[in-house]
Amino acid sequence: MGTFESAIRIKSLRKSFDGGRDFVLNGLNLDIPKGMITVLIGYSGTGKSVLLKHILGLLKPTSGVVEVLGKDLWSMSDEELVKFRCKLGVLFQHAALFDDMTVLENVCFPLREHRRDLSPATIVDTAVKKLQMSGMEEKHFAKLPGELSGGMRKRVGLARALALDPEIILYDEPTTGLDPILTEMVDNLILETHRHQKGSTSVIVSHDLFAAFRIGEHIAMLDKGKVLLSGTVDDFLKSDVDLVKRFVDKGFYKK
Template sequence: METNEYAIEFSHLIKNFGEHRVLDGVDFKIHKGKITTILGFSGAGKSTLLKHILGLLHPSSGVVRVLGKDLSQLSEFSLREFRQKFGMLFQYAALFDSKTTFENIAFPLVEFTKNSYDQNMERVKELLDAVGLHERTLHRLPSELSGGMRKRVGLARALALKPEIILYDEPTTGLDPITTKMVNDLILETAVRGRERQMTSVIISHDIAATFRISDYVAFLDHGKMVEHLPVEEFKKSQHPLVRRFMEL
């Protein structure tokens, strides 16, 4: 029954790169339909954890279960197909720089659906509206967009296939305070819109203030170990020395 409650489960996850242990027995469950933020110092293993969720890395030992499926049991082909259930907003949006806004957002639709051009255009306009961008940006290249606009386009692309899990890799790093607030608002709005279909949001972040504002659950990773994982209000009161130190920085 637990698999219905949790979107992602890590059981005794260990990941070694050569002799270096990056993840050291992570036991952790991410609630379905909620926003969970994973905090931690640089080099704590946050990105490695994210890559395990996507099946881009495989555990040295332990199990990663996503939407009830043990990723290590899936074939290469099934895993690629399974990844269509994910959307991801990269740190710097990772838009294809030779493609226009329309082509970027429509990319997953062109690849994985049999939609006509008109159907794709309609869906892209719908997504542009959802992320608060005007239609005049449709035919602009990423180089002609501001940092905030690129993030919005990246988010629209991530949402194109109505993912069940959306991952944000440090979504506000390098942005000014106004754009940071805009991106955080957008994450919240997206989560609210996706709540009826139980969309789960996982955020990797360093931004404490934003984490407390938008998250339902907060986890803290240190040297490959999950040292704390609590609902946001309880996390604020955590007495774990590392968490306190991180919050006081």
């Protein structure tokens, strides 16, 4: 990869749940470059979502360091950490919208929570802009999530993730379970969003190698709680590591 400025640095990260001896993450080291799209790949159950939750400061390491934008997450006070998290936007697999709030209310929510300095009118204006950026039509703004298609829910989830103009945007399996057309739509939306949010860093968890190669500038493959390989698409194509080769072959046979 050459040298790059890191947005996220993870050092010797280990995680076991409930004080157990099974480490889901077991000495994981990873540098995620600033301003680029990084895709985290790996078979199901290898700890990708657990890693993402560490980056978000939602899970605390058993040991090791998680540094985001130059700050060690767990050297901050709870209050500082809550504030710091505003620099991160996340789109979870099922969009996790509030089902009893309208589309517009869903996107206003983080602004009302964290931007008390903004007037109610500015909050609505900002939310409308984010929804438009995510490709939502105004006629849907007053609807409840239950009235929307899967693709539209993704768009609303993305608009909400972007509400606070995050420096880092994380996506956990954004296209899992979607049909090929919706998958391409969401992949393109991720690319457009990345280009639009100048200087932002995007991190996408996926088990779709095909998408990883299409949109990822930097790819890291997880296995057994560690990073097996971290590099460019080229590094992956040239890799001699058996498991990487198998994953790459599988990714290409798929389509």
